[in-house]
Amino acid sequence: MTDIAKAGTFSLGDRTVKRLGYGAMQLAGPGVYGPPKDRDAAIAVLREAVAQGVNHIDTSDFYGPHVTNQLIREALHPYPDDLTIVTKVGAKRGADASWNPAFSAEELTQAVHDNLRNLGVDALDVVNLRLMFDVHGPAEGSIEAPLTVLAELQRRGLIRRIGLSNATRAQVAEGRRITEIVCVQNQYNLAHRADDALIDELAAAGTAYVPFFPLGGFSPLQSTALSEVAAGLGATSMQVALAWLLRRSPNILLIPGTSSLGHLRENLAAADLTLPDDAMVALDGIGAA
16 A cells, blocks of 8 residues: 655644645536436545545535535544545535636635535634636635635634635735635646746745646646656656656645546555656656747
């Protein structure tokens, strides 16, 4: 069995988690909507992740909606003491499976209570405010109003820690003036490198950066350089892509998602992979291309 502790640990506020975690989004149905095709398989993946040492799971009650949180509760409750579950609010799903902003005080408060109920907890470990000024990527806009709502729920004891998702550098700075920001979750991978400077700034501040779509998301990473490095190391391209992220910066926490036990084990085995300097140079070139 892979020892994912080899990949190291980092802090989410006052919690310490292993740098290889698990993202639950793919456990919902097609388009992250509705129930999984195989509920038993989804439960098995969650239990295997924890059995392999994962203590950082990323989710949201708008996955499904409600589906992934209910699966997590069924599979893992009562939760291990060291397990940190990170969820998101700020969006809701339409009847047509669309992703829509949900930024009002009422919507955010309801979302927190939905997460509490479906996860079966009295307080949420970490809540990321998912910014929806542009559904496709970070876009400027003040986050004071919605973040103040979450900070008040934090003061009431319903939220322990707060992070941001789909955020710009300016929004991170604005957020820090309102409350402690323990993590930033944005799209980032070998080919999508827009947050290079932000990652370095967060690392210097001791703040976690959690890349979503670390393997490309709905458009898996494809690169001749990536394939050649993987072949030379006797690894899969996806393992190399994850190992590159682990080496990129010590504050990066990975949450690759899958609904397959085989892919889960393959992803976690990235902890065993050491990338030589020449491989890093070749891989760095992908983002510069």
